[in-house]
Amino acid sequence: MDEALLRSLIPGVLAVLVRRGADFAAAEDAVQDALVEAVRGWPADRPRDAKGWLVTVAWRKFLDARRADSARRRREDLVDQEPAPGPAPAADDTLQLYFLCAHPALTPSSAVALTLRAVGGLTTRQIAQAYLVPEATMAQRISRAKRTLADKGISPARAKPEARGSFDRPGDVATVLRVLYLVFNEGYSGDIDLAAEAIRLTRQLATVIDHPEVAGLLALMLLHHARRAARTAPDGALVPLADQDRTQWDTGAIAEGVEILQAALARDRLGEFQAQAAIAALHADAPRAEETDWVQIVEWYDELAGLTDSPVVRLNRAVAVGEADGPRAGLAALAELDAGLPRHAAVAAYLHERDGDLTTAARLYAEAAHKAPNLAERDYLTRQAARLNTGR
Amino acid sequence: MAKYLLLKHYRGAPAPVNDVCMDQWTPEEISAHMQYMHDFAARLEKTGEFVDGQALAPEGTWVRYDGEGRPPVTDGPFAETKDLIAGWMVIDVDSHERAVELAGELSAAPGAGGKPIHEWLELRPFLAAPPTITE
Numbered sequence: 121m122d123e124a125l126l127r128s129l130i131p132g133v134l135a136v137l138v139r140r141g142a143d144f145a146a147a148e149d150a151v152q153d154a155l156v157e158a159v160r161g162w163p164a165d166r167p168r169d170a171k172g173w174l175v176t177v178a179w180r181k182f183l184d185a186r187r188a189d190s191a192r193r194r195r196e197d198l199v200d201q202e203p204a205p206g207p208a209p210a211a212d213d214t215l216q217l218y219f220l221c222a223h224p225a226l227t228p229s230s231a232v233a234l235t236l237r238a239v240g241g242l243t244t245r246q247i248a249q250a251y252l253v254p255e256a257t258m259a260q261r262i263s264r265a266k267r268t269l270a271d272k273g274i275s276p277a278r279a280k281p282e283a284r285g286s287f288d289r290p291g292d293v294a295t296v297l298r299v300l301y302l303v304f305n306e307g308y309s310g311d312i313d314l315a316a317e318a319i320r321l322t323r324q325l326a327t328v329i330d331h332p333e334v335a336g337l338l339a340l341m342l343l344h345h346a347r348r349a350a351r352t353a354p355d356g357a358l359v360p361l362a363d364q365d366r367t368q369w370d371t372g373a374i375a376e377g378v379e380i381l382q383a384a385l386a387r388d389r390l391g392e393f394q395a396q397a398a399i400a401a402l403h404a405d406a407p408r409a410e411e412t413d414w415v416q417i418v419e420w421y422d423e424l425a426g427l428t429d430s431p432v433v434r435l436n437r438a439v440a441v442g443e444a445d446g447p448r449a450g451l452a453a454l455a456e457l458d459a460g461l462p463r464h465a466a467v468a469a470y471l472h473e474r475d476g477d478l479t480t481a482a483r484l485y486a487e488a489a490h491k492a493p494n495l496a497e498r499d500y501l502t503r504q505a506a507r508l509n510t511g512r
Numbered sequence: 513m514a515k516y517l518l519l520k521h522y523r524g525a526p527a528p529v530n531d532v533c534m535d536q537w538t539p540e541e542i543s544a545h546m547q548y549m550h551d552f553a554a555r556l557e558k559t560g561e562f563v564d565g566q567a568l569a570p571e572g573t574w575v576r577y578d579g580e581g582r583p584p585v586t587d588g589p590f591a592e593t594k595d596l597i598a599g600w601m602v603i604d605v606d607s608h609e610r611a612v613e614l615a616g617e618l619s620a621a622p623g624a625g626g627k628p629i630h631e632w633l634e635l636r637p638f639l640a641a642p643p644t645i646t647e
Contacts (some may be wrong), residue, residue, distance in 0.1 A: 227606045229513045230560070251513065253563050253604050261560025306513060308641040315644060344645050351644075358642060399647060436647055496642040 126158060126170070127241035128324065133174045134238060135213030138276050142182050144220065145266035148238045150182035155241060211328040214239075216276040218325055222296040225272055230265035231299045237262055239324075240317055250312040293329060297337050297393065300325070304341050315345055335384035336394030342377035343400035346370040357503075358496040362409040374404045395424040414444035431461045439467055447475035465491060466501060473508065482508035515563060515604050516611040518618060519634035522570050524595035529630030530623045537624050545629075548621045556603060556614070567599035602638075611635055 130151060137147035154177040158170075167173035221235040233251075236242045242250075248258035269275075300322050307314030322338045350364035359365075381397045399420045406412040421437035434457050442450020450471045457464065469484035485505035492498035534542065556562035574588035601618065605611050615633045623629035 229604070229606050232513070233560075251604070252515075253560075257557060257560050257562050257604070259560075260558055264558070264560055302513070305643045305645050306641070340645070361647060396645070400645075403647065439647075493637075493640055494642045495639045498639065 129171045130241035131214040131217045136175050150178045153181040154178035215328045218296045220276050222299040233261050234265040246312050332384040332387045332389045333391040339377040339381035340397035342373045346373035358500045392427045418444045442471045447471045478508050515638040517636045518601040520598045522596040522598040525632040532624035544622050561603050563602035565601040
């Protein structure tokens with residue numbers, strides 16, 4: 121059974137239940153139950169109309185749960201005849217689900233978990249494994265997110281886009297993009313491939329909303345995903361961009377990413393994801409690290425700095441200046457930034473090494489390793505310090 | 513989405529405000545303390561932030577490799593060991609501020625006289641997975 125196909129049907133199925141009057145939390149549970157049944161039964165007996173089957177089973181699950189619920193509460197005034205599905209187009213329903221799951225009333229971790237479950241169709245257990253927390257904790261995080269939405273009276277119909285272009289209002293596509301970016305960028309590499317899942321969800325989003333930043337994020341993901349095989353050595357060590365074996369890059373993903381990006385940029389509504397993707401595309405264009413067009417990359421970092429006040433952007437700009445105009449220029453750019461920024465010492469170490477000051481570089485690499493936020497970076501920086509300290 | 517370890521020390525942390533050894537509390541005060549810890553963990557489960565919590569026996573054994581074909585050498589416990597871990601809790605939270613807030617609540621567990629201990633807890637971030645997008 122094609123699991124990706126099955127999961128691509130979920131937003132549509134969920135939308136039908138909500139349209140028929142089920143509240144979001146109950147509908148979402150019912151769809152999960154139907155999925156479990158599909159995974160169990162379909163290998164032997166696959167229905168011809170997969171979506172129709174899921175809708176029927178999910179609706180039955182929803183009614184069963186409501187009956188059990190009402191029996192518990194000794195209420196018998198619920199009407200459970202099946203209303204006819206309304207005429208709303210499926211694309212709009214799918215979009216509303218994205219907005220709902222990324223609603224600004226939710227914390228980032230809740231929005232991520234709810235998106236993966238309600239839009240992505242992952243099970244609670246899979247999401248828990250992906251983020252290395254107990255299943256009970258993830259289950260609570262998801263039901264709490266649903267409760268938050270219910271308590272504030274936020275339903276798919278009320279999560280509609282209303283203020284495109286401004287940030288952090290309900291229905292702002294930027295909130296959805298931030299959630300998908302988090303899924304792509306900050307996951308562990310367990311059994312669930314979160315990066316591939318983020319790409320799938322962003323691709324699906326791009327089919328229901330025409331927005332250059334959605335395209336920009338999709339391009340950004342594809343261009344970085346293309347380097348995946350080259351990013352780690354066989355022993356798991358981090359391989360920096362300049363040292364990667366570029367023959368291992370996925371040229372198909374690069375070509376697709378570049379094409380999507382060019383179409384987005386042609387619309388002349390630049391945003392931060394398009395600018396980041398443009399930088400990734402310039403790296404992808406260079407057959408060897410020495411052929412990288414750093415002058416253009418600096419220009420894109422200038423654009424990006426105008427769009428976001430992220431300290432990461434300013435640090436990376438200093439690295440790019442160091443490559444374009446020499447390490448002294450890079451150090452001068454770095455001197456304008458707060459030395460307390462994360463990874464400041466790592467950038468300073470690199471620029472000092474390029475400038476020939478190996479003693480300072482070794483000291484800064486060791487300092488950067490001490491402050492590294494993850495194991496892979498710490499090991500990489502420790503090795504850099506060791507390489508300089510032992511003269512190799 | 514970041515994991516933190518809250519470390520509780522038998523020894524090695526700065527002195528708490530309500531600095532009375534547990535064996536000097538009343539049995540009810542001990543029960544109240546245990547209930548607070550239990551409720552705290554249960555509440556974190558409900559908010560979807562709980563990962564793990566364990567208590568450790570105060571005495572352990574030091575072990576080291578002693579060469580090919582030889583059994584490991586054991587020694588200790590050493591009375592002079594400065595740091596003695598009593599237990600931990602692992603949380604998964606959205607921000608460092610939230611981690612500090614929760615550590616503060618845990619440190620308010622009641623001790624002698626039913627008053628908060630104001631115990632010093634050590635808050636240590638986990639080294640996370642590296643991000644995919646770095647440039």
